[in-house]
């Protein structure tokens with residue numbers, strides 16, 4: 134078989150997504166003990182009790198296909214977001230929605246603009262479609278350079294991603310500059326704002342993208358149940374989008390793309406507003422504690438509105454390995470002189486601070 138002839142050439146530059154190390158792998162490597170998995174921006178608390186009870190209840194009925202239209206979940210999301218359910222799409226994680234949107238919009242030769250570094254899935258879905266990824270470097274402060282992104286738009290640009298807060302840097306773009314930016318983007322470009330960490334944000338200057346959504350302008354807002362709601366293992370994300378795009382998503386997606394357990398868990402997760410607020414508050418407290426420790430150690434970190442903090446280090450690999458010896462798993466980025474440190478429960482922060490205290494000076498202050 135001539136595989137080269139068979140497989141689409143667009144796949145050549147693609148590299149499969151590399152997930153962070155699993156806790157069990159690290160436990161084996163360091164010979165047991167407590168492992169703090171802070172590499173995938175998960176929430177440490179697990180699904181809310183109402184969701185766990187509802188999931189248990191639905192298990193005996195899994196012989197039945199899911200509701201392909203996810204009606205109850207969409208209705209609940211519409212009420213939660215004060216919008217109309219006809220503007221809502223749900224996906225097998227917001228990851229799937231990123232791919233479906235790319236499949237619905239991009240053809241070879243089209244351009245897709247996004248900041249860099251940002252979420253690794255943006256270049257993946259762009260390349261998958263044979264389109265051109267236009268990566269716009271973050272500013273020195275590791276923030277989206279919205280002016281440069283607007284300037285990068287050409288007549289060939291079809292799609293533009295804004296990751297807010299940005300993964301991996303945790304930084305946000307602010308309301309006034311975002312609104313100015315949005316007004317400067319020509320109508321032929323679909324702007325997708327990825328707000329996977331939205332519920333963690335406490336900065337009053339964070340853009341209220343839903344208030345900018347009018348059902349007409351080409352704007353999509355993506356969110357997920359994987360982060361603050363702790364449903365990463367179930368894969369449920371959602372988007373708010375104009376109806377023509379929703380119709381396109383429905384053509385591209387699998388008929389039953391969100392499983393029954395996921396739909397039920399997401400539905401009930403939305404009801405526990407107090408728990409979500411509590412998680413966000415705890416995350417903010419732990420984030421401050423971690424950043425104060427970074428200050429004490431002289432580590433350069435960037436203001437984060439998410440459940441992780443981005444730091445600079447000249448020796449990312451050694452620091453990553455050093456922290457691993459203490460059971461602390463963070464995220465490294467190959468050659469980039471940086472690490473992303475997740476925020477977990479208070480005991481995770483204690484362990485992270487202790488591990489940094491031990492490893493940072495051992496490595497000559499990370500340099």
Ligand SMILES: Cc1ncc(COP(=O)(O)O)c(C=O)c1O
Pocket residue numbers: 173174225226227228229252296299300327329356357358359365368369370
């Ligand atoms: C910025 C961003 N967008 C989207 C996702 C995808 O989330 P999920 O597919 O689990 O909903 C992630 C996950 O890490 C992310 O960081």
